[in-house]
Amino acid sequence: MAETPPGPLQRPLPDGTVPETVVVRTEEHWVTIMVAMLVIMMVILVLTSFVGTLHPASNVEVIDSRTLHLRGEFVESNLGTALEPDGSVTVRLIAQQYDFVPRCVVVPADTPVKFRLTSDDVIHGFLLPDTNVNTMVVPGFVAEVRTRFSKPGDYVMPCHEYCGLGHQAMWAHVRVVPWDQFAGQGLLERTSCAIQ
Ligand code: CUA
Numbered sequence: 178m179a180e181t182p183p184g185p186l187q188r189p190l191p192d193g194t195v196p197e198t199v200v201v202r203t204e205e206h207w208v209t210i211m212v213a214m215l216v217i218m219m220v221i222l223v224l225t226s227f228v229g230t231l232h233p234a235s236n237v238e239v240i241d242s243r244t245l246h247l248r249g250e251f252v253e254s255n256l257g258t259a260l261e262p263d264g265s266v267t268v269r270l271i272a273q274q275y276d277f278v279p280r281c282v283v284v285p286a287d288t289p290v291k292f293r294l295t296s297d298d299v300i301h302g303f304l305l306p307d308t309n310v311n312t313m314v315v316p317g318f319v320a321e322v323r324t325r326f327s328k329p330g331d332y333v334m335p336c337h338e339y340c341g342l343g344h345q346a347m348w349a350h351v352r353v354v355p356w357d358q359f360a361g362q363g364l365l366e367r368t369s370c371a372i373q
Contacts, residue, residue, distance in 0.1 A: 231311055236320040242297045245271060249317075251295055252357020258282050264288040268351075272301035272314040275343030277334065281350040281370035285359035286329045292322045302338030305351060315336055326353040 182231050207355045244253045251271055253362045259267045265288060272294055284290050294303055301314040305324070312320045316319075338345035352370055359367065 192299035212363065227279075232327045238321070239317055240295055240319050242316040245295065246295050250293070253278075257364075258284055267289065267291045267293060270294045270303075272303065272336065272347075272350075274298050274341050275336075275347040277303075277347070279349075279369045281352060282363060283352045283354055283359060283370055284326065284368045285356045286353050288325065288333050288356065290324050292320075292324070294320045294322075299340050300338050301336045302349070303334065303342050305332045305334055308332070311337075313320065322364045326351075327354055329353045 224327060234345040240249070240251070246253065251269060256269050256271065260271070261267055266284055268282050268284060268290060270282070270292065273296060292303070292310065294312070295316045295318065296316040298316060300316070302312070303314050303320065303322070304311045308324050308326070310322045310324050312322050314320050330353050332353065334349040334351055338344075340347065350370065354362075
């Protein structure tokens with residue numbers, strides 16, 4: 178049998194050059210490792226979204242960000258915490274460079290809380306650490322997040338979307354208090370934490 182002449186890449190190579198077979202094997206190993214990492218990350222993402230009840234907003238609600246202060250749901254007198262007829266509360270906030278309005282809100286513990294936010298300038302973020310509350314606040318849209326605080330405490334609320342030079346100073350608070358204390362407070366105290 179006539180011997181097949183070796184391919185150009187199978188011929189003996191000068192010192193220091195890696196043969197094709199070694200290159201192919203190494204690449205296959207790295208591709209396998211990368212695919213495994215992607216699969217692990219996807220599994221973590223799906224699992225945490227179920228366990229932590231993290232989910233994307235199911236509603237798309239638009240709003241005219243130029244007239245927020247003039248009329249509609251987000252006029253100044255309507256911001257802060259509002260008690261609903263069914264006993265739940267709704268918190269309305271405006272995110273703007275570089276503050277949340279109002280900067281502090283009071284909500285009752287062990288009660289369904291619905292946050293409704295919008296922005297009147299650029300994209301901001303709204304995050305309550307250790308809860309399932311985490312959303313972007315996009316001008317022209319209303320972001321809605323629902324949660325329930327199991328115990329009283331002070332939750333800091335950082336803007337977590339870079340929104341300009343003052344971004345790092347954009348913080349607010351959610352003060353969770355027992356239901357009795359909440360019910361006994363006046364509107365101003367609930368909406369702005371005015372009286373400590
Ligand atoms: Cu608002 Cu960052």
